Amino acid sequence: MVLKMNGYRLDKTLETHIEAEGLKEEVHGRHPMDDLLRTDRLPHIWCPGCGLGTALTCFLSALRKSDLDLDRVAVVSGIGCTGRVAGYVRLDSFHTTHGRAIPFATGLKLANPELKVVVFSGDGDLVTIGGNHFIHAARRNMDVTVICVNNFNYGMTGGQAGATTPIGGITTTSPYGNYEYPFNVSALAAASGAVYVARWTVLHARRLERSMIEALLKPGFSLVEVISPCPTGFGRRHRQREGLDTLRYYHEHGSIRHGADLNETDIGLGGALVEGKFVDVDKPTFLEQRTRRLDQALSR
Amino acid sequence: MSRANRDGVLSGEFFMQGDIACAEGAICAGCRFFGGYPITPATEVAQRMSERLPLVDGVYIQMEDELASMNAVLGAAWAGAKAMTATSGPGFSLMMENLGLGIMMETPCVLVNVQRGGPSTGLPTLVGQGDMMQAQWGSHGDYAIIALAPSSPQELFDLTIHAFNLSEIYRTPVLVMTDAEVGHMTEKVVIPPPGEIDVVSRRKPTVSPEEYQPYRVAPGEWVAPMAVAGDGYRIHTTGLTHDERGYPATADDQAQWPLVQRLIDKIEKNRQDIIMLEEDSLDDAEVVVVSYGIAARTAKWPIQMARDEGIRVGLLRLVTVWPFPEERIRDLARQVGAIVVPEINMGQIVREVERCAAGQAKVSLVPHPGGGIHDPQKVLEAIRQAAGHGVEE
Numbered sequence: 200m201v202l203k204m205n206g207y208r209l210d211k212t213l214e215t216h217i218e219a220e221g222l223k224e225e226v227h228g229r230h231p232m233d234d235l236l237r238t239d240r241l242p243h244i245w246c247p248g249c250g251l252g253t254a255l256t257c258f259l260s261a262l263r264k265s266d267l268d269l270d271r272v273a274v275v276s277g278i279g280c281t282g283r284v285a286g287y288v289r290l291d292s293f294h295t296t297h298g299r300a301i302p303f304a305t306g307l308k309l310a311n312p313e314l315k316v317v318v319f320s321g322d323g324d325l326v327t328i329g330g331n332h333f334i335h336a337a338r339r340n341m342d343v344t345v346i347c348v349n350n351f352n353y354g355m356t357g358g359q360a361g362a363t364t365p366i367g368g369i370t371t372t373s374p375y376g377n378y379e380y381p382f383n384v385s386a387l388a389a390a391s392g393a394v395y396v397a398r399w400t401v402l403h404a405r406r407l408e409r410s411m412i413e414a415l416l417k418p419g420f421s422l423v424e425v426i427s428p429c430p431t432g433f434g435r436r437h438r439q440r441e442g443l444d445t446l447r448y449y450h451e452h453g454s455i456r457h458g459a460d461l462n463e464t465d466i467g468l469g470g471a472l473v474e475g476k477f478v479d480v481d482k483p484t485f486l487e488q489r490t491r492r493l494d495q496a497l498s499r
Numbered sequence: 500m501s502r503a504n505r506d507g508v509l510s511g512e513f514f515m516q517g518d519i520a521c522a523e524g525a526i527c528a529g530c531r532f533f534g535g536y537p538i539t540p541a542t543e544v545a546q547r548m549s550e551r552l553p554l555v556d557g558v559y560i561q562m563e564d565e566l567a568s569m570n571a572v573l574g575a576a577w578a579g580a581k582a583m584t585a586t587s588g589p590g591f592s593l594m595m596e597n598l599g600l601g602i603m604m605e606t607p608c609v610l611v612n613v614q615r616g617g618p619s620t621g622l623p624t625l626v627g628q629g630d631m632m633q634a635q636w637g638s639h640g641d642y643a644i645i646a647l648a649p650s651s652p653q654e655l656f657d658l659t660i661h662a663f664n665l666s667e668i669y670r671t672p673v674l675v676m677t678d679a680e681v682g683h684m685t686e687k688v689v690i691p692p693p694g695e696i697d698v699v700s701r702r703k704p705t706v707s708p709e710e711y712q713p714y715r716v717a718p719g720e721w722v723a724p725m726a727v728a729g730d731g732y733r734i735h736t737t738g739l740t741h742d743e744r745g746y747p748a749t750a751d752d753q754a755q756w757p758l759v760q761r762l763i764d765k766i767e768k769n770r771q772d773i774i775m776l777e778e779d780s781l782d783d784a785e786v787v788v789v790s791y792g793i794a795a796r797t798a799k800w801p802i803q804m805a806r807d808e809g810i811r812v813g814l815l816r817l818v819t820v821w822p823f824p825e826e827r828i829r830d831l832a833r834q835v836g837a838i839v840v841p842e843i844n845m846g847q848i849v850r851e852v853e854r855c856a857a858g859q860a861k862v863s864l865v866p867h868p869g870g871g872i873h874d875p876q877k878v879l880e881a882i883r884q885a886a887g888h889g890v891e892e
Contacts, residue, residue: 237735240746273728275574286735286747291728293577294737294747295570296600302534302567306574306582309558310532311729314578335563493553 235259237289244283248442250401250427254348255284257404261411272315275304277329280355281321281348298329301336304343312486322349326382327362337391339485340419347384350429358432365468369436386461388422389478395421396478400449410476419484507555508693515688517652517681518543521611524659525583527696531557532582534571536564536590539623540679541613544585565593573601576608579727581663585611588621591630598672599638600738602762605722607666607701611675613682616869626680627869628792628843634674635821641759643766645773646674646821648791652686664699669765670722680793680872701725708732715743721765770822777816784813786837786885789852791817794841797872801879810886825855832856837885841865841878
């Protein structure tokens with residue numbers, strides 16, 4: 200039955216019918232993560248073959264294993280496909296404007312330091328339009344965990360080029376191949392002062408989850424870059440018609456190198472996809488620095 | 500500062516700059532978060548906050564730009580803080596998108612604009628009132644806004660407190676539209692003891708998290724009680740058009756109508772409670788000067804000169820500029836022959852006055868492009884002209 204096909208959107212009237220008849224659970228079944236999801240918002244909007252489902256599952260699983268008080272976890276997203284994550288998690292969650300999730304998260308954290316604040320957004324949102332906030336939050340060692348799902352293009356608007364699109368990448372706004380040098384998201388975070396930086400493809404789900412746990416528990420600015428298929432916007436223009444083709448690509452090109460020299464982790468079309476935990480250092484956070492300085496200056 | 504009491508209120512009489520009075524007003528109102536970016540002539544607000552907030556367990560953070568400042572303020576408000584930023588023209592422009600986010604998410608906070616001459620970088624150190632229309636129309640889409648226009652450091656202090664109260668009552672960003680003249684003016688400012696300052700705080704939900712919906716408004720009310728991050732309510736909010744649960748509802752206009760209508764109505768239908776006016780000598784007036792902020796203050800002298808000449812002229816000072824006091828202007832237009840509008844721009848609020856006067860009274864603008872206050876003679880001449888006593892041109 201079509202309804203059971205994972206990832207496909209249900210026909211609207213059918214959806215209403217299913218909800219009204221209380222059939223949703225019967226049709227979809229219970230998922231172990233359901234209590235962390237706003238199930239009344241499902242099915243999600245993501246395309247078949249998209250990696251966001253895996254990224255979100257890893258995140259929810261990491262949250263559970265991290266033992267954080269879930270009433271004190273806030274998730275902030277910007278705009279885009281990944282930006283929809285905030286709308287699906289059953290946590291305090293904020294879907295903000297394009298590029299501005301990090302400063303919103305900064306306000307949340309500083310006004311209530313008891314919160315664990317997670318920014319979950321895409322590459323276009325976080326390092327293209329929001330690049331300034333990304334580097335400054337890392338510079339401050341602001342106590343937020345940033346999960347950046349990088350699919351090398353703007354998916355929601357129909358597959359345009361962005362600051363992460365590899366040289367030669369074909370998108371709807373680089374029809375002759377991208378000729379701009381891209382950002383290396385992990386290297387950018389590390390260079391800006393992040394204390395924890397890891398990169399995994401969604402194929403490496405267990406390692407991804409492990410890094411998410413570490414990032415969640417790491418005081419200061421932590422980044423997990425999640426390399427993720429976008430068959431609709433990017434993959435199909437690069438001989439990866441299905442999400443599975445991209446996963447196969449990850450399997451063939453993935454190269455796990457913990458502590459790699461970040462100068463050697465740039466992502467190019469057809470080249471090695473270096474993954475691993477790149478940075479894990481200890482440095483006082485913004486709040487620790489602030490407390491220390493004020494205590495000293497105000498002799499309290 | 501040693502005189503600040505436990506609430507952080509610096510009670511007493513001071514010779515105080517407007518921008519500093521603004522910061523002190525914010526602290527009196529309970530503001531404990533300031534996210535800002537330095538910009539003349541609003542910098543002193545940030546400087547004062549950076550010094551004062553750590554003394555009252557508040558947080559000052561200098562953000563990387565005004566986009567970040569506005570968002571940090573919204574984030575802080577959603578973590579339960581009373582939060583503020585202060586800026587001027589270029590920064591105000593950068594804040595517009597996220598002012599809209601604040602309105603859409605119904606976020607209480609205060610945005611102070613110490614206006615300077617524009618457009619663009621314009622006159623960084625000199626006065627302007629050229630952002631008055633931007634205040635109401637600068638962010639995209641339809642909304643209503645509350646904007647207050649102080650005309651002295653004392654009033655900047657008082658209205659900053661009031662702006663916080665209004666923002667908490669109506670769950671919306673409130674604008675304090677001051678200017679370089681008032682912001683940089685040093686004058687007597689009286690800060691009352693904390694017990695004499697009215698401070699309002701947002702309503703919190705009393706129902707269980709299971710029952711709570713962040714945008715379900717009870718009958719007879721205009722806004723929902725506000726749960727914030729960490730309260731255990733697991734709220735969701737978005738800049739997208741949303742339903743009562745805060746969930747996106749973007750397939751059609753079904754949620755759009757009630758949402759946008761309520762965002763406007765919660766301010767428009769409460770205009771009588773929100774609007775504050777100062778009126779002087781209007782009973783027998785044949786001419787009325789309608790103005791706001793520093794322009795209204797400087798108009799007082801030419802009004803007195805005109806009175807001395809026997810012209811029956813009065814003053815209507817708009818303490819609240821938005822929502823616009825339509826009813827009062829309409830009534831006055833029926834009573835007086837002419838309305839004179841001095842403002843430090845090339846004609847903004849005068850358009851609203853013309854709209855409300857609807858041809859019942861002659862409306863004339865006394866413009867100024869910014870960079871100084873009005874020459875009193877020009878305002879006097881406009882009053883004479885309006886009264887039919889002027890030299891025909």
